[in-house]
Amino acid sequence: MAESKNNIITHGLSGKVGDIIVFSQRGSKTIVSKAPKERTGEPTEKQKKHIAKFQEATIYAKAALQEATTNDIYEKGAKPEKNISAYNVAVADMLGAPKIEEIDLSQYKGKKGDTISVKVTDDFKVVAVKVIIENADGTLVEEGNAKISTNGLDWIYTTTKENDDLTGDKITIQATDLPDNLTEKEQIL
Numbered sequence: 001m002a003e004s005k006n007n008i009i010t011h012g013l014s015g016k017v018g019d020i021i022v023f024s025q026r027g028s029k030t031i032v033s034k035a036p037k038e039r040t041g042e043p044t045e046k047q048k049k050h051i052a053k054f055q056e057a058t059i060y061a062k063a064a065l066q067e068a069t070t071n072d073i074y075e076k077g078a079k080p081e082k083n084i085s086a087y088n089v090a091v092a093d094m095l096g097a098p099k100i101e102e103i104d105l106s107q108y109k110g111k112k113g114d115t116i117s118v119k120v121t122d123d124f125k126v127v128a129v130k131v132i133i134e135n136a137d138g139t140l141v142e143e144g145n146a147k148i149s150t151n152g153l154d155w156i157y158t159t160t161k162e163n164d165d166l167t168g169d170k171i172t173i174q175a176t177d178l179p180d181n182l183t184e185k186e187q188i189l
Contacts, residue, residue: 011030012025020035021034022035022036054091054095057091058091060091061087061091061094062087064090064179070090073125073178074086074087074090090179092124093122093124093178096123097183098121098122098126098183099120099121099175101121102118103116103117103119103171104117104118105171105189108159109166110162110164110165110166111159111162111163112159112161115157115159117157118154118157118173119154119155122175122177125177125178126175126176128175129145129146129148129155129173129176130143130146131143131144131145131157131171131172132172132173132174133163133169133171134169134170134172136165141163142159144157170188170189171187171189172185173185
């Protein structure tokens, strides 16, 4: 892909020239790229899923930018100098779910006030991390939202109940981002 800088002939050009090149505008730049080939045949199931996911992301981005709060959040993430608009940021955010990188259960001994630390990343912003603690038989011990630590990566959950027998207990972590993409990870004690 070529980029035209301060060219008075191509400045503002947009569209396809024959079957060879395409001019497009991104911010204040004119981009010149190879013309895409015509698609032949039916898309595969994987391609259909990808197309559907991208359509969902564009619908989400358009709706998110209509809301004042989410528009402001995505505008702050935009990088006009790199031609990345708030719309681009919102589409990318919808396409990528949070990643639960690490669950640290070393401080959880079954006592009220113990902590569980979870490292969660996202391409834009993690908005909530929920911790669910269940006994080996599936009965709920407790659940609640973790709080973000000062480093911006770790989420800390402070337990509220006593749990006498940790053997076989299941800890479930649920992380969500701004478009409500949900990632879940379990760990057995």
